[in-house]
Amino acid sequence: MDSISILFGDGNGNFADEVSYSTGINSSPQSVATGDFNNDNRTDLVVANYRSHTIGIYLAFDHGNFSSMISYSTGFQSFPIRVTVADFNNDTFLDIAVANFRIDNVAVFLGYGNGSFNDPISYSTGASSDPSALVVADFNKDNRLDIAVANSENGNVGILFGDGHGHFQTIVTYSTGFQSHPDSIVTADLNNDTWLDFVIADSTSDYVAILFGYENGTFGGKTVYTDDSFSNPTALTLGDANYDNKIDIILTNFGTDNVGVLIGYGNGTFKFDQSYPLSSGSGPAGVAIADFNNNTRWDICIAEFGTGTINLLVRYIRARFLNETIYSISNSEHIHSVAIGDFNNDNQSDIAVATSSGDTIGVLIGYGNGSFQSKHLISLVHMLIHNV
Secondary structure, three states, rough: OOOEEOOOOOOOEEEEHHHHHHHHOOOOOEEEEEEEOOOOOOEEEEEEEOOOOOOEOOEEEEOEEEEOEEEEEEOOOOEEEEEEEEOOOOOOOOEEEEOOOOOEEEEEOOOOOOOOEOOOOOEEEOOOOOOOEEEEEEOOOOOOOOEEEOOOOOOEEEEOOOOOOOEEEOEEEEOOOOOOOEEEEEEEEEEEEEEEEEEEEEEEEEEEEEEEEHHHEEEEEEEEEOOOOOOOOEEEEEEOOOOOOEEEEEEEEOOOOEEEEEEEEOOOEEEEEEEOOOOOOOOEEEEEOOOOOOOOOOOOEEOOOOOOEEEEEEEEOOOOOOOEEEEEEEOOOOOEEEEEEOOOOOOEEEEEEEEEOOOOOEEEEEEEOOOOOEEEEEHHHHHHHHHO
């Protein structure tokens, strides 16, 4: 079902009823991100709708309820695949950047701070580049936000350096290797030299690679990590998984139905720790890390494309995740990505997912113990009437 789903947590790892919101007929939402777009101190949602060539905004009301979708075109036959949120022009209002897979650009929507956005400004990522993921940070330390893009077809990472006023320079690219296909990208200072580095997942070559950052925002020195358990790695996240104050890498392997953990040493090197098997055919496609039950231990949240479920690996103890728990979103829903936020202002972590096989978005209310109630679907017509 074309939908996003939100699971509300109570801080003990429990989750309440899923509530669903439409993303539009044949929209195929691929990615979801969070932010307060109208400055009301509530967490709103934005979703990239791949087949309807739009982004959709959902403004939050009290108690975790959301408005019907407000859509903005990303361009003719653009196929937006990833979305992220930041303040690109330093006006204190959140803006949105979208990777448009088929028209080879990044579209930037500048926000007005009232939940509405300007027409997009597009920046080329290169001919036939197929941008598949993006991340925002200040890569050259000029106190202006930049956008880095994983160009899956051209085998490179491209950087759009920002001017601090919401505009970006022509893309500068760095190779990720011959015949590489970077599909996911995250950033952090992995070797403690104060410069940001990139981690990419290559879905074709079955490895995770690091590009190290140097002065003035340049990158190189590629290092590759792989294992027999890696196959079609699709998503990445970073966190201190083993509580040694060093950054670790968590990845999902779509082809082998598992989650892999690379333990970092703090000097830019990593060691493969373990892969955690998931159910056959689960097809893990998105991953996030958070403490859902407030026990000061990180939990892993996995969006499973093949089974339409959310999987929580909880209670990380000495480099081991325990207590796998499965939460069904709905039959035959294909979940592409997952985002974490506090959607009902109860100071607990909740979960939102983007699904691509139907005409709803779903919200799951969490109890804090990792359990979910039955799903409630809300039709598009009902939503439009209810929110007039």
